[in-house]
Amino acid sequence: MNRLNVLLIESDPTCGFMENALIAEGFKCLKSHYDPSFLALIKQITPDMLIFNLQSPSKKLLADLQTQQKLSAIPVIMFATDDNSDTIHQVIKAEVCVYIVNGLDVKRLNSIVSVAIARFKHNQALKQELDEAVAKLEDRKLIDRAKAILIKTQNFTEDEAYHTLRKLAMDRHISLGEMAKNVLVMSELFK
Amino acid sequence: MKTFIKVTEIWVPNKQRTQLEFSSGLYGGLVEFKAASEQQQFAYNEGLPGKAWAEGRPLVLKEFAQSYFKRTAAAKKAGLTCGIAIPVFSGDFLLAVVVFLCADDEHHAGAIEVWSNQDSSKQSLKVIDGYYGSLHYFEQISRDISVAKDQGLAGLAWAQGLPVLIDDISKADAFIRAHDAKQAGITMGISIPVSDHLNSSYVMTFLSAKATPLAKRIQIWVPDSQGEQLICLEGYSKNPNELAQLFEATTVTKGVGALGRVWLTGMPVITGDDDADYNPELASLNTMLAIPVIEQGRLKAIVSFLF
Secondary structure, eight states, X not given: OOOOEEEEEESOTTOOHHHHHHHHTTOEEEEEOOOTTHHHHHHHHOOSEXXXXXXXXXXXXXXXXXXXHXXXXXXXXXXXXXXXXXXXXXXXXXXXXXXXXXXXOGGGHHHHHHHHHHHHHHHHHHHHHHHHHHHHHHHHHHHHHHHHHHHHHHOOOHHHHHHHHHHHHHHHTOOHHHHHHHHHHHHHHHO | OOOSEEEEEEEEEOTTSSEEEEEEEEOTTOHHHHHHHHTOEEETTOHHHHHHHHHTSOEEEOOOTTSSOSOHHHHHHTXXXXXXXXXXXXXXXXXXXXXXXEOOOTTOOEEEEEEEOOSTTOOEEEEEEEEOTTOHHHHHHHHHOEEETTSHHHHHHHHHTSOEEESOGGGOTTOTTHHHHHHTTOOEEEEEEEEOOTTOOEEEEEEEOSXXXXXXXXXXXXXXXXXXXXXXXXXXXXXXXXXXXXXXXXXXXXXXXXXXXXXXXXXXXXEEOTTSOOOTTTTOOOEEEEEEEEETTEEEEEEEEEO
């Protein structure tokens, strides 16, 4: 039995079709419409998933979604009738996992949710890998700059600079990148 | 790590050299006080910096209310209760005024003193001004004694014309108040000759406790025997700092880098990023104040406070 908390945002408040289907599938569902308090509502109820059922997502809604994904990413499914390629491009940018045009079929709801969650997890893993790679690259740049400073100010060879940096980092139980930052800050003070 | 000093400022004469204007400052999170300060100007004998200029000596102001202090409301809001102004002179002419502002904090043990040889013989130093926070007994002892040249922390600095740092004051034979300092929780002290202006000598002493040090690290730089390079005579912090020691092993050329500029111009400097987040694990040194010690127009030393 699904016990995921779903926040359902529909443009037609009288339509109970999707809400009923979700409840029937065992989801905990809160239905609302999109308004300026959208982000505050998410913050308040912390849903596990967002599902939209609307004609076309507005620019404001997509901007809010991007903000939300930066703050705290959650899986998003969007049912709409707008198949404009620009809209689709913007929807992908807002990190919507599944965008379905004219395809609201309650029998497929469970599998769509499963796909959305799987894609979300996959995307998050990729994002984390990317973040780690970027951080490593940044660290590498910092370490190279710190080494250059030590070579210049202490007349060290590159090897000596690296080993000094590593020893300082180990003594303080911090990463090489953090130690490199300290060297840069210290050299800035005397610049 | 909490440090004893909350705000550090440098005030310099304007183009006409008739007013002091804001040059740079370290304010920590005290953004409103910073905004109130940056727009200020002080005439000769006006406000704390202007008064230090006019009197030609360091001043300690322990009470802002109903005093000549100009930023009383902003200081009160920021919790600042005490101010110290140190004028930097070259001969008769003022180069800058360094201002320290502290907050009353019952958990800190520290004192800032101004010593001078204002007795008739001019042969001994006495405390003429001081901030002791809650150390009332230590204040009483300190105000009652006088020291000759070469005696005590202040007397040593006076005799040598150089800053003197004692890292464990309670064990130092040279520090004649060692026993009382230990009882007051004071662990380290630095003494800086600040001016020999108007026929009197002035020496500042900064005494602090381990828990609330004066700064995260203090360094004393002096010109080498040929007067060609600055070398670090001493570096002190509560915990060993090998990174700082690496930089202290280097020499400084006149005009090159922050300390080289202090040597070239005789002007104190503040460097670093005051807004950087402090990471206690890294014990990072984000900012520095470097004050020149000038005697008869020549640089004798630079004292750098790293925060």
